[in-house]
Amino acid sequence: MILNHKIKASEVQLTGVDGEDLGIMPTSEALAMAKRLKVDLVCTSMMSSPPPCRLMSAGAAKQEAGQERKKNQPSKxxxxxxxxxxxxxxxxxxxxxxxxxxxxxxxxxxxxxxxxxxxxxxxxxxxxxxxxxxxxxxxxxxxxxxxxxxxxxxxxx
Structure with a gap:
């Protein structure tokens, strides 16, 4: 999970706070939108071009990532x-x-x-x-x- 200014791609595929698709836009514009909405720009994967990013709070992103990890672990x-x-x-x-x-x-x-x-x-x-x-x-x-x-x-x- 990569946050805000650590995203090095020139363009990102952006998803809004409510899950709506905002399309492809320059990273600088996406960062400005995140700042205006008082949320973080979270990159979910750097494997595709442009990388998919979401507008959400960093705490929610970490919690979501932890839940995904828990689901993927075999039961003990x-x-x-x-x-x-x-x-x-x-x-x-x-x-x-x-x-x-x-x-x-x-x-x-x-x-x-x-x-x-x-x-x-x-x-x-x-x-x-x-x-x-x-x-x-x-x-x-x-x-x-x-x-x-x-x-x-x-x-x-």
Missing amino acids: IKEIRLTPRIEEHDYETKKQQAERILKTGDSVQLVVKISGKEGAAAKAILEELLRDLKPLGRPNSGIHVSGKQADVQVIPT
């Missing part, structure tokens, strides 16, 4: 570990963590550590968590119970 998988003998308060805390992660657009891997014959209890806890998280996410696959753990991945809806 974050793991939350539980135990089969979890208490109610701890369960609520883990549920809130999972909700917060799903709201940011990342996936959650819920893992319950098993020792002995706790497989059924672990599966019950995961089923309860899936019911509680249903408004924010859905399971990517079924609950896997194997050896020392039971797990399920929840992806945001």
Whole structure:
């Protein structure tokens, strides 16, 4: 993102504050218009000739660029570990963590550590968590119970 006087092109393809196309004009004229409207001249790409520029505030341009970057990033998988003998308060805390992660657009891997014959209890806890998280996410696959753990991945809806 290039702002104002750092734009070296002689002409720019200008878009107005409300998104209207103002056509191709000299950079000096576009800068004068930006100054008159009390906004910045923001060049979105230097790859074309003339480069496309917009009249907008620099803060809005940075925020828009940050949102684009966030959209282009692949979602991450974050793991939350539980135990089969979890208490109610701890369960609520883990549920809130999972909700917060799903709201940011990342996936959650819920893992319950098993020792002995706790497989059924672990599966019950995961089923309860899936019911509680249903408004924010859905399971990517079924609950896997194997050896020392039971797990399920929840992806945001």
